[in-house]
Amino acid sequence: MDLWNHILLGVQVCLDPLNLLFCFIGVVMGTLVGVLPGLGPTAAIAILLPNTFHVSPVTAIIMLAGIYYGAMYGGSTTSILVNIPGEASSVITCLDGYQMARKGRAGAALGIAAFGSFIAGTIAVLGLMLVAPPLAKFALAFGPPEYFSLMLLGIAILIYLAAGSILKALIMAVFGLLIGTIGMDSISATQRLTCGLLELCDGVGLIPAIMGLFGVAEVIANVEQEIKREFVTTRVRNLLPTLQDWKDSIWPMIRGGFLGFFIGILPGPAPVISAFTSYAIEKKLSKHPEKFGTGMIEGVAGPEAANNAATGGAFIPLFTLGIPSNSVIAVLLGAFMIHGIQPGPMLIANHPDLFWGTIISMYIGNAMLLVLNLPLIGIWVQVLKVPYPILFPLILLFCLVGVFSLNYSKVEVSLMIGFGVFGYLARKFQFEMAPLVLALVIGPMMESKLRLSLVISHGSPLIFVEKPISALFLLISLALLISPMISKIGKRRQKLQKIVEGEEV
Amino acid sequence: MGKTQNLYDRIAAAFFFGVGAFFALYACTIEIGAWNEPGPGFLPFWGGIILVMMSLSLLAITWKRVGLASPSFFPESDSWKRVTATFVALIAYNLVFDVLGFTLATFLFIGFLVKFIFPQSWLRSFIVAASAALIAKLLFVNFLQTQLPKGFLGL
Numbered sequence: 279m280d281l282w283n284h285i286l287l288g289v290q291v292c293l294d295p296l297n298l299l300f301c302f303i304g305v306v307m308g309t310l311v312g313v314l315p316g317l318g319p320t321a322a323i324a325i326l327l328p329n330t331f332h333v334s335p336v337t338a339i340i341m342l343a344g345i346y347y348g349a350m351y352g353g354s355t356t357s358i359l360v361n362i363p364g365e366a367s368s369v370i371t372c373l374d375g376y377q378m379a380r381k382g383r384a385g386a387a388l389g390i391a392a393f394g395s396f397i398a399g400t401i402a403v404l405g406l407m408l409v410a411p412p413l414a415k416f417a418l419a420f421g422p423p424e425y426f427s428l429m430l431l432g433i434a435i436l437i438y439l440a441a442g443s444i445l446k447a448l449i450m451a452v453f454g455l456l457i458g459t460i461g462m463d464s465i466s467a468t469q470r471l472t473c474g475l476l477e478l479c480d481g482v483g484l485i486p487a488i489m490g491l492f493g494v495a496e497v498i499a500n501v502e503q504e505i506k507r508e509f510v511t512t513r514v515r516n517l518l519p520t521l522q523d524w525k526d527s528i529w530p531m532i533r534g535g536f537l538g539f540f541i542g543i544l545p546g547p548a549p550v551i552s553a554f555t556s557y558a559i560e561k562k563l564s565k566h567p568e569k570f571g572t573g574m575i576e577g578v579a580g581p582e583a584a585n586n587a588a589t590g591g592a593f594i595p596l597f598t599l600g601i602p603s604n605s606v607i608a609v610l611l612g613a614f615m616i617h618g619i620q621p622g623p624m625l626i627a628n629h630p631d632l633f634w635g636t637i638i639s640m641y642i643g644n645a646m647l648l649v650l651n652l653p654l655i656g657i658w659v660q661v662l663k664v665p666y667p668i669l670f671p672l673i674l675l676f677c678l679v680g681v682f683s684l685n686y687s688k689v690e691v692s693l694m695i696g697f698g699v700f701g702y703l704a705r706k707f708q709f710e711m712a713p714l715v716l717a718l719v720i721g722p723m724m725e726s727k728l729r730l731s732l733v734i735s736h737g738s739p740l741i742f743v744e745k746p747i748s749a750l751f752l753l754i755s756l757a758l759l760i761s762p763m764i765s766k767i768g769k770r771r772q773k774l775q776k777i778v779e780g781e782e783v
Numbered sequence: 784m785g786k787t788q789n790l791y792d793r794i795a796a797a798f799f800f801g802v803g804a805f806f807a808l809y810a811c812t813i814e815i816g817a818w819n820e821p822g823p824g825f826l827p828f829w830g831g832i833i834l835v836m837m838s839l840s841l842l843a844i845t846w847k848r849v850g851l852a853s854p855s856f857f858p859e860s861d862s863w864k865r866v867t868a869t870f871v872a873l874i875a876y877n878l879v880f881d882v883l884g885f886t887l888a889t890f891l892f893i894g895f896l897v898k899f900i901f902p903q904s905w906l907r908s909f910i911v912a913a914s915a916a917l918i919a920k921l922l923f924v925n926f927l928q929t930q931l932p933k934g935f936l937g938l
Contacts, residue, residue: 328929329927329929332928443841445837445840445841445844446792446795446841448837449795449799449834449837449838449841452803452830452833452834452837453799453802453834455826455830456802456803456806456826456827456830456831456834459806459826459827459830463823465823466814466822466823468813468814468822468823470809470813470823470824470827471809494873497869498866498869498870501865501866501869501900501901502857502858502859502862502865502866503858503859503862504901666901667897667900667901667903668897668903668911670896670900671892671893671896671897671900671911671915672893672915674869674873674892674896675889675892675893675915675919678873678876678877679919679923679929679931682931683923683929683930683931686930688877688881691877692877695870695873695874695877698870698873699870702866706791706856707791707792707794707795708788708791709795725826728821728826729821729825729826732818732819732820732821733819733820733821735819736819737817737818737819737820738818739818
């Protein structure tokens, strides 16, 4: 009964015309971002964040969440039509989606991707409603040591999944933690490395850092050489899948939906891992695995469903523990804080309108995407045809204005450019961005939990192993970090690394 | 002889060694505190020390390892010019846009990038720059009410 009341509350919040409008703007912007290669949802949320300051937190979060799952929809369009994934999570869709397009079945591929995303989005929303509240209650028992160890586990997972050397990923994580210490110390109010700049008192801004590392660095890497794109020029038609298409796709969609949701709960690049896993499962279950890669509709339906459901699952750690599981959620965490809301176990109890409103908006947003995107595919194809030499200055302009309008500060714009230089060089030197970003975001939280734990235990670091939940998190972290040394697991990790390479986490 | 990944790793190790050492030394100037009462310098100090140790490990690994040839730093001979010019344009925009005003600075910024990074015709560059500046003004200033500098022309 309580659940129904909460759902009704969510529906009430969502049906507010302003919230509906912002949900619409969010999903359309998200699709646009997903369509355009070189601009991910992280940068898009960061760019649009300042424009949400004048609306209520619920409205803002509804729009920003819309960008995230909207981007997953948009990513499939580029994979199918251009063979370039707009998002890393749509890489696998290229295999069969593009082949379908070459055979004149682009419409069916795009249609099934949209329906698959909608069905999986529904599964994720239902899962989120059922799993988040009990998990939040469980998390209430967490103290500073448990939180510290959990955050360490989040970083350890990203390090484990980082492409290339674990040592380099560890270096980036520690570097991120150190940058996170810049600013006023929250316990003693001591200024640390602020150089007398007011902008640094609250620490290094998350938005300038993310826009620099992902937005500017990505654009700069792309201007090294001109990107050539090959289009499928046949007209996109017959978007509604046939009965046979439905028969072939319905189970892959449902399987992908559940798989994506559960993988989404774990920290890391869940959309991309779930899409690849779903593809592998469908290939294994298929009667014709040899035909995968030649235009099998199951190879589009499963992964597209999985990556969309994973975005729903990724909200669980944020809503229940206040911990971001990837860089997109990290920016959303920043958005919560800017709007004066502290995500964590108390969020659902203290702000039920926000939690249930956002969840129901995801459902409504998914329906909007389905209704809008099928007829709008023609427009997205036109957007894709905008040449990169014209597109990239506009992306840079959005980054510049987005960061400046946060606090009207040129120092923050300089920081963004600085992070852009660093991000560009780090890519060249094969250093992973994900551990740095996550460490930067949760660094200040980790520091305060670490210091509180040590004060509670009178200086004994054993407190982290004496508490059973904390000890479990530490054990898993340790296992993840040393497991690549065991050759069999090391090989499995290399496979995973190939999958997540290039992902924006 | 081509560059190897070892060389890149050594450069990176040296950089992170410097960063770690800097943070550790800086932490000594503020209060590190004790284990039972950690001060503001606690994490910067231990984090700095760990970063120094990790960069030394990276350095040691590159000494033992046979260097794999890396692809050249820039994929094309003139890539560096485009990369440098884009960064310079970003810095210049940040320096002058309060003096020139948002609209004029945006026009020049977009025009420069469109004309010189992947060279387009003058007419095309002008049209793209002018429409981008105009649309950006309408979107950010008029519609989203973002406070952007107007500059000496009041634009």
